[in-house]
Amino acid sequence: MVVATREIVVRALNKGFLIGLAVTIAMIGGLIGFTSYMDSRTESFDVAVVAGDEAAATALESAAEDATASDQRIALSVVRVDDAAAAEAALEDETADAWLSSGTDGAAATDGAAGWTLSGWREPDTDLADLVETTVREQVMAERATDAGTTVEALTAGSEIGTERLDGNPVDPEIVFAAGFVLAFLFFMGAVGSGAMIAGSVIEEKQSRLVEIIATAVPLRQLLAGKIIGSSVIALSQNLLLAAIGLVGISFTDLSAMLPAMTATMLWFVVFFTVGFVAVAALYAVAGSLASRTEDLQYTTSPLMMLLMAVYVVTFSADGVLERVLSYIPPASIVSMPVRVLNGDALWWEPLVSLLILVAATFGAVLLSERAYRGALMQTGGRVTWKTALAGDRGTTLGA
Structure with missing residues (x-):
């Protein structure tokens, strides 16, 4: 026990050991802190909408509400611009992160086909694209269900899928x-x-x-x-x-x-x-x-x-x-x-x-x-x- 006590005291007072332990603790704390920050961080996106494209504006408002309700930590704000050229300029000078067009504002996709388009100066953010795509799909489905004299709930009844993990872990x-x-x-x-x-x-x-x-x-x-x-x-x-x-x-x-x-x-x-x-x-x-x-x-x-x-x-x-x-x-x-x-x-x-x-x-x-x-x-x-x-x-x- 005398030898063991000496080994413990010498090691516990060793500066190299103490510095290494402090660095390791700092690394663990920093990694956990960074992970916690990234998990709790809310991403904000400014999305441009051309004047008169109310369908796109409505879709973005619904997407913002859905993100808040589902705790997706995504905040959307609408940036209204005069026309397609102004929307492209907003993307280029980074006053807008993306531009949503429903195709009813006279704008068209890059391949010439009219329809919903989420444009970015570079590739649009994946989380933003998924959120907008889901909201637009629900909005379009609701409109077509109304035209057909039914509801979205009636059309999708029985289509819910539950998940189950059999290993119990x-x-x-x-x-x-x-x-x-x-x-x-x-x-x-x-x-x-x-x-x-x-x-x-x-x-x-x-x-x-x-x-x-x-x-x-x-x-x-x-x-x-x-x-x-x-x-x-x-x-x-x-x-x-x-x-x-x-x-x-x-x-x-x-x-x-x-x-x-x-x-x-x-x-x-x-x-x-x-x-x-x-x-x-x-x-x-x-x-x-x-x-x-x-x-x-x-x-x-x-x-x-x-x-x-x-x-x-x-x-x-x-x-x-x-x-x-x-x-x-x-x-x-x-x-x-x-x-x-x-x-x-x-x-x-x-x-x-x-x-x-x-x-x-x-x-x-x-x-x-x-x-x-x-x-x-x-x-x-x-x-x-x-x-x-x-x-x-x-x-x-x-x-x-």
Whole structure:
């Protein structure tokens, strides 16, 4: 516990760590703030109408009312101009965003055919075009229904279509993909950042020969355990803080309805990460003990870095059978299983089975790492291989 406390204090007071954490928090807050702003922003459009084209003016007024009633965050205002030339001039000098013509004002479409036309100096905004098109269609249908002696309601009776999702999960695939990316990012940043710190701590003590003094008072097994516990506490605290900030931020966006599902997913991720990071920390400690100089860490940590990078890339983009398989294979299961929980395709017992597999894999990794750590920590003169480290541990045990 003395070693663990020292690791926690040193890391918590490290300026680089604190600056990186602050930058990450600022990025998360900025992204959530920008998303919330974009979701709540009302787009305003000035649409030109030629004098005398009352059909177009009426359609725009109806479109503005429909947008307000359906909370589409679109505001329309009518800009009346004298003729088609004035409408084109308004588009060119950007005093109008679009020009709506019903074809009754003497204007015609660019291909010479009369009829409803929404023109823009460039391509008209898609949301504006969809809104106007829907309103014009309803207006024209109402006029023709009146001419035929009936109503729009009578013509469209029985045409309503209800929607139903059979998997029972309200989370859209886009949200699941985004959540997978976020969890993979948190795993990668937590594992690599804290892992690099523990490897650096080990090589610093080894290179300065301080570990030889420490070993006279603290057994190497306890020294390794203290470093794993300390780094795990820091990594877990960091992810808990970032997850809490993310969940609080989501509550202020349109995704707030999915907050319960995302909270459950985050809790599963925290549990899986807590178990899995113990193995990652142990392996990084071995990577530090295999080096004899700080420069050697680039080589001894490369296999771990490639493994974690592969997990990061594969897990957030996996889908279907591949995702189900990865959800049972450590360390990919740290990300894949919580994503499956969010997606709603994991039965209640699957996370428990996956967690048991992760616990077993972590236990095996810690045992192997402990042997290699004790065998390599006292060896100097160059980089030590895993084979030499394990053999060195056996030799130390037999000599003792």
